[in-house]
Amino acid sequence: MSTTDGCGCSKLVTKYSDEELVNLVVKEIYDFIQSDFNSKGLNNQTGPQFPFIPLGISNRHIHLTEETFHTLFGDNAEFESMRPLYQPGEFASKHTLTIVGPKLRSISNVRILGPLRKYDQVEVSLTDAIFLGINPPVVNSGSLGNAVPLTLVGPNSSVYLEKCAIIANRHIHISDKEAEKHGLKNGDFCKVKIPGEKSTVFENVLIRTNKNWKLQIHLDTDDANAANVRESTFVEFIEKM
Numbered sequence: 001m002s003t004t005d006g007c008g009c010s011k012l013v014t015k016y017s018d019e020e021l022v023n024l025v026v027k028e029i030y031d032f033i034q035s036d037f038n039s040k041g042l043n044n045q046t047g048p049q050f051p052f053i054p055l056g057i058s059n060r061h062i063h064l065t066e067e068t069f070h071t072l073f074g075d076n077a078e079f080e081s082m083r084p085l086y087q088p089g090e091f092a093s094k095h096t097l098t099i100v101g102p103k104l105r106s107i108s109n110v111r112i113l114g115p116l117r118k119y120d121q122v123e124v125s126l127t128d129a130i131f132l133g134i135n136p137p138v139v140n141s142g143s144l145g146n147a148v149p150l151t152l153v154g155p156n157s158s159v160y161l162e163k164c165a166i167i168a169n170r171h172i173h174i175s176d177k178e179a180e181k182h183g184l185k186n187g188d189f190c191k192v193k194i195p196g197e198k199s200t201v202f203e204n205v206l207i208r209t210n211k212n213w214k215l216q217i218h219l220d221t222d223d224a225n226a227a228n229v230r231e232s233t234f235v236e237f238i239e240k241m
C-alpha cells in the first residue's frame with residue numbers, strides 16, 4: 001500500500017488509473033445527489049415526491065376558442081405549438097396578441113396557450129391589472145362570471161371581450177390517485193411553504209385534480225416574485241386548510 005500525504009491524494013493517484021479516478025469521482029457525486037434527493041423526500045427514479053411540489057410560474061397568458069382564434073388570426077390560420085408545457089397535452093403556441101385595457105394602455109406579446117378551449121380567458125397578475133387599469137377577480141381558471149373586459153388585438157382583427165380577464169388563484173395540479181393518497185380532493189384549499197431567502201407561506205392554494213396531471217404548483221409572477229423564487233424550486237405542502 002502506498003503512503004498518503006495530508007489530503008490522501010498520493011494514495012489515490014498511485015492506486016488508480018485516470019479512468020478509475022474519474023469513475024470514482026462521478027460515483028461520489030452521484031451518491032451525494034441521491035442522498036440529497038432522498039433527504040428531501042425526492043427520488044430521481046420516479047420524479048419529485050409529495051410533499052415537495054415542483055413550481056411552475058405562470059406568466060400572463062391567453063386561452064381562446066377556435067372561433068376567436070380565427071377571428072383574430074384569419075380563417076386560414078393554423079393554431080401551432082411552439083413547445084410543450086409540463087402538463088401532458090398543454091403547450092405554448094406560436095401565437096401572441098396585444099391586450100388593451102380601458103385606459104388604452106396595452107401589453108404586447110401575450111402568448112396563447114393551447115389546446116384551444118371552450119372559452120376566451122386572459123390570465124394576468126395584479127401588477128398587469130393595475131397597469132392596464134382593470135380590476136379582475138381572483139378565481140379558478142374557467143370561472144368567468146365576474147371576469148372583466150379587455151380588447152385583444154391580433155394580426156387579422158381585434159375583439160372586445162366583455163368577460164375575459166381574471167387573476168388565476170394559486171393552485172396545485174395533482175392526479176386524482178395521488179390526491180386521494182394524501183387525503184386531498186378537487187376543490188380543497190391548502191397551505192404551502194416556499195423555501196429560500198424570502199421564505200413565504202401561501203394560503204388558499206386550490207387543489208385541482210385530473211387523472212392525467214403531473215404534480216405541480218402554479219403561482220403567478222407576482223406571488224413568485226414576492227417569494228423571490230424561480231422555476232426549479234420545490235414548494236413544500238404544509239397542510240389542508
Ligand SMILES: [Zn+2]
Pocket residue numbers: 171173218
Ligand atoms: Zn395551472
